[in-house]
Amino acid sequence: MFGIIEDDPFLPIKKLIKEGFGLPEPKNVKAMSGGLINETYDIDDIWVLQWVNPVFGAAVNDDIATLVPILQKRGVCVPLLCAPVGGGWSVDGADFGLKPGRWRLMTMLSGTSRDSAGSIEQIRSLTRALASFHGALNDCHYVFKHQRPCVHEFMRHYRALEQVLETDEYRTHRLYQKVSELFEKIKALSKFVDFDSVMACEDLRIIHGDPKISNFLMKDDDVVGIVDLDTMARSRVSFDIGDAIRSWCNPRREDEEPAYNREYAREVLGLYMEEAPFLTRSERESLPSSSAFISLELSMRFARDAIREDYFGFNPEIGHGEHSLMRAEAMYLLCNQML
Helix, strand or coil, X not given: CCCCCCXXXXXXXXXXXXXXXXXXXXXXXXEEXXXXXXXXXXXXXXXXXXXXXXXXXXXXXXXXXXXXXXXXXXXXXXXXXXXXXXXXXXXXXXXXXXXXXXXXXXXXXXXXXXXXXXXXXXXXXXXXXXXXXXXXXXXXXXXXXXXXXXXXXXXXXXXXXXXXXXXXXXXXXXXXHHHHHHHHHHHHHHCCCCHHHHHCCCCCEEXXXXXXXXXEEEECCEEEEECCCCCCEEECHHHHHHHHHHHHCCCCCCCCCCCCCHHHXXXXXXXXXXXXXXXXXXXXXXXXXXXXXXXXXXXXXXHHHHHHCCCXXXXXXXXXXXXXXXHHHHXXXXXXXXX
16 A cells, blocks of 8 residues: 655745756755845755745846846856746746745855854954945946835834834834833943944945845855845945845844954954945945944844734744844844944
8 A cells, every 4th residue: 555645845845946947847945044024945955935025126137137247257266047938037926826026036056154253264264255245236327126224223123112112002012011111222322323324325336235244155265256236235344244234244044142253343344445445435434334224123023023923034933023132132132332
């Protein structure tokens, strides 16, 4: 008597690859972890399949498809999008029995994603890679089709958190009191962050938008690829440097008590200035305060999500609100250590 063969949970994905992109049916599909927004799968160690969060408009793929060839031509290793059978750069998952929305396919790069930097050599390689990314697009005047406004407007996130805490429907939330107490500490700490030096810079350039360490693939101590290009935008370079320092110079996870490495931070700032001769004077002056700016801003974004529970990915064993609150508290402490 034959046993019952369980259904392959990845059959819809295999169908999507075969029918949606016209490629051979994959043999191995694995879910990949690490992202807070998009859902990602490894396809035969050759392709990366992603469900793209609706926070990114459809035009984001047009921007990526335009800028990737420029980056590659100038020596920056980034993934290349695969065009679907029906044209464009994505397919609707609902057509294949998957989560509705846009699914895209891109080449998988070699290298390993890290959660933290283990040496000053790695910090230097990361810094040079980010400077190369900015330099490769320094003379690019591309106008983005996809726009994500107000990503790094400190007062907008401040008011958004304040508004949530003032809304009656959230006063009974299980984490309301803890988030309220954290917000009071954020308000006190914000008086010591030099926001003006960051926001006074009006020189804009194409930035990565999310240069956390896991978005840089490494082999030994060298960066060999840069991924997650959804957040590219014409914006302030200080946002990239601030977020890079926040991520690279803290070996702990975003939901753990931070341990800020000042030596690493000094190396990032000093080396980046050397590797980026294209920077304007205004841009250079905006960099030193950028890491505290970004860390405290992210603390507020996580704190809002702890109440709203509608944005960031989370560990289901911890819970959505609880996990976001852990991150919010960690980013507050990190900013405190930076100051």
